Amino acid sequence: MNTPSIPEVTNAESEADKTGEKMKIILNLARDLNQFCPVRDVVHRISDKWSLLSILALGTHGTLRFNQLKKEIGDVSQRMLTVTLRNLEEDGFISRKIYAEVPPRVEYKLTEMGQGLMEQTLQLADWANKQLPQIIASRNKFRNLR
Amino acid sequence: MNTPSIPEVTNAESEADKTGEKMKIILNLARDLNQFCPVRDVVHRISDKWSLLSILALGTHGTLRFNQLKKEIGDVSQRMLTVTLRNLEEDGFISRKIYAEVPPRVEYKLTEMGQGLMEQTLQLADWANKQLPQIIASRNKFRNLR
DNA sequence: CCGGATCCTTCATGATACTG
DNA sequence: CAGTATCATGAAGGATCCGG
Numbered sequence: 001m002n003t004p005s006i007p008e009v010t011n012a013e014s015e016a017d018k019t020g021e022k023m024k025i026i027l028n029l030a031r032d033l034n035q036f037c038p039v040r041d042v043v044h045r046i047s048d049k050w051s052l053l054s055i056l057a058l059g060t061h062g063t064l065r066f067n068q069l070k071k072e073i074g075d076v077s078q079r080m081l082t083v084t085l086r087n088l089e090e091d092g093f094i095s096r097k098i099y100a101e102v103p104p105r106v107e108y109k110l111t112e113m114g115q116g117l118m119e120q121t122l123q124l125a126d127w128a129n130k131q132l133p134q135i136i137a138s139r140n141k142f143r144n145l146r
Numbered sequence: 147m148n149t150p151s152i153p154e155v156t157n158a159e160s161e162a163d164k165t166g167e168k169m170k171i172i173l174n175l176a177r178d179l180n181q182f183c184p185v186r187d188v189v190h191r192i193s194d195k196w197s198l199l200s201i202l203a204l205g206t207h208g209t210l211r212f213n214q215l216k217k218e219i220g221d222v223s224q225r226m227l228t229v230t231l232r233n234l235e236e237d238g239f240i241s242r243k244i245y246a247e248v249p250p251r252v253e254y255k256l257t258e259m260g261q262g263l264m265e266q267t268l269q270l271a272d273w274a275n276k277q278l279p280q281i282i283a284s285r286n287k288f289r290n291l292r
Numbered sequence: 293c294c295g296g297a298t299c300c301t302t303c304a305t306g307a308t309a310c311t312g
Numbered sequence: 313c314a315g316t317a318t319c320a321t322g323a324a325g326g327a328t329c330c331g332g
Contacts, residue, residue, distance in 0.1 A: 038281070039267075040198065042274040047193030049305075052186065066314055077306055082315060092284030103313045104312080113277055120273050121185075127266050128188040131259055135184070138238030195325070212294055223326055228295050249293045250332085297330075304323085311316075 050084040063109040196230040209255040
């Protein structure tokens with residue numbers, strides 16, 4: 001029905017104000033390491049080796065079967081792709097549809113929330129790309145000082 | 147019954163376009179696992195156990211000495227905090243100023259890029275918070291189906 | 293006070309073999 | 313085709329001791 005679009009928060013001026021608010025929230029949430037921390041949780045989910053690639057592949061192609069996805073990603077083992085997909089499914093980022101056929105067929109696609117996650121990730125990616133030269137420079141500088 | 151607010155489709159087309167562009171970029175970058183991948187790199191940097199908390203603590207307090215930072219975070223070991231700070235420093239997210247005194251004093255603070263990283267993280271955190279109920283619901287549902 | 297060096301534990305990843 | 317089961321391994325995290 002509705003493709004999740006990004007709300008108009010990305011204003012440079014109001015961002016400073018909102019940053020303060022957000023900071024309080026995340027600080028409280030991040031501090032309680034023993035409790036449920038959504039931020040750490042989401043970061044952890046996308047930080048493993050294959051989740052991002054899986055999400056991006058599904059985001060690009062819409063719907064993929066297991067082996068299509070495997071081929072698309074390339075060097076992922078069967079086991080790790082299964083694990084990755086289960087985790088993403090568990091959190092509701094992808095949906096899994098099983099067809100009772102012979103041979104079996106299973107189709108994966110992003111849920112609406114999964115698309116939201118992808119967009120968040122793309123924003124971060126966008127930022128990361130812009131910082132890339134500076135990061136590389138910083139690393140080289142750091143190396144030379146040691 | 148508070149579903150996370152999904153904005154209406156205001157400018158779905160331009161957003162979709164932008165997303166498509168970004169996707170191509172990140173896909174190419176993410177695919178070359180052997181090469182340098184800024185996205186994976188940044189995600190990896192903030193996904194370890196203490197980086198986020200360190201960044202947030204410094205973002206909140208501006209400048210902190212080592213033990214202040216350690217106390218602020220709470221349950222981090224001396225070693226891991228050192229490692230974390232070195233990594234963040236290496237990439238240029240924090241700066242480290244050493245005072246040649248006895249006893250030694252070292253002050254840490256976010257660089258400009260570090261503040262940018264924090265803001266990116268806060269945006270992700272904001273999104274994660276909104277999705278939290280849905281994620282929890284999905285997990286419970288998943289558990290019950292097994 | 294800050295942090296390097298060492299050793300140890302735990303967990304994610306992966307190679308391989310097997311199954312409905 | 314799409315998994316599950318088992319075993320091996322390497323990296324991350326952590327405890328502890330040492331040093332400037």
